[in-house]
Amino acid sequence: MPRSLPPALAGPFWIVCSSLLFAAGWTFIKLAGADIHPFAVVFWRCLIGALLLSPFVLSGHVKMPLGRMGGHIGRATSGIIAMFCTFYALANAPIATVQAITFAAPVFATVGAVLFLGEKVRMRRVAALGIGFAGVMVVLQPWSQPLTIGVSVAVIAALAMAVTTIAIKKLVGFDRPMTVVAWSFVLPILPSLFAASFVWTWPQPRTWLYLLGIGIFTLAGQSAMVRAFSLAEASAIMPYDFVRFGFILAIGVTLFGEALSPAVLIGGGIILASAIYLAYREAQLARTTGPASAKPLI
Structure with missing residues (x-):
């Protein structure tokens, strides 16, 4: 990043x-x-990512303390479910459809915060949740077509991502963000190897390059996201995450020959708009009442 870049950017x-x-x-x-x-x-992604992180861990630049292993194990459990489902969905459904559905994770996380963390809501937030679910329905279109296994698993992935989001929110209050990232790569290695052993085949030579790319780009992507959220509020930067949807749409059309579905475009936009509004209300509440407040979000 250029040193002259203003903090707001x-x-x-x-x-x-x-x-x-x-x-x-x-x-x-x-x-x-x-x-x-x-x-x-999933196994190769975790193993390669952990190997890439190992020099930073060994040099002390990334800390991996053992004091909060219960929280990290819980976050890793939901994370590996999200990875299994996302990776399976990507192999069995259009990439843009999977991306649009997983945009609903922040919406599901809000529901989870209400159910499991005791957060209270009022009508504006309920309306935003309703709009988010409507966007999911626009993408899925259950009234006009049967749900495929790939699309159904993508919905489960979004739910698991929501649980992971809640777990991360709790962990980053105690541990450094890169500590959370590091454990998210290390802890799933053995469980993912066990699951993969039942369907194991060795990759073809070209696939090794793809696996290396997965490790590099997912690790770099998580690190960049952590950096972004350390520099700005979620409500300020979430609108820019729609850029990812544009990248994914272009990749689906150009590399995989997928049709550009109006339902995915419209539904993805609705879901993201709902998530942005929820992030805005959360930031507004934090500024006015403090993060420990139990005041309802309106």
Whole structure:
């Protein structure tokens, strides 16, 4: 990042970088999933990412304390479910459709915060949640077409991402963001290897390049996202995350020959708009009442 970049642009800069990196990572995931089972792709993603992180851990630049292992294990559990489902969905559904559905994760996370963290809501937030779910329905269109296994699993992935979001919110209050990232790569290695062992095949030579790309781009994408959220409020940078949707749409059309679906475009926009509004209301509440307040969000 240029040193002269104003602070107000630093957060958007890093979230756009993250969007581009994740779009590249998803491309390699879809390519690798055409050769080996998605569960094996998850294992290689975690192992390669952990190996890439190891020099920073060994040098002390990334800390991995053991004091909050319970929280990290919980976050890793929901994270590996999200990875299994996302990687499977990418191998069995259009990449743009999967991206649009997973945009609903912040909406589901808000519901989870109400159900499991005791947060209270009023009508504006309820309306935003309703709009978000409407966007999901526009993408899925259950009234006109049967749900495929790939699309159904993408919905489960969004739910698991929501649980992961709640877990991360709790963890980053105690641990450094890169600590959370590091454990998210290390802890799923053995469980993902166990799951992959039932469907194991060795990658073809070209697939090794895809797997390396997955490790590099998902690690870099997470690091850029962490940097973005450390520099700006979520409400300020979430609108720029729609750039990722544009990248994914272009990749789906140009690389995989997928049709550009109006329902995915419209539904994805509705879902993201709902998520942006929810982030805005959360930031507004934090500024006026403080993060520990139990005051309802309106």
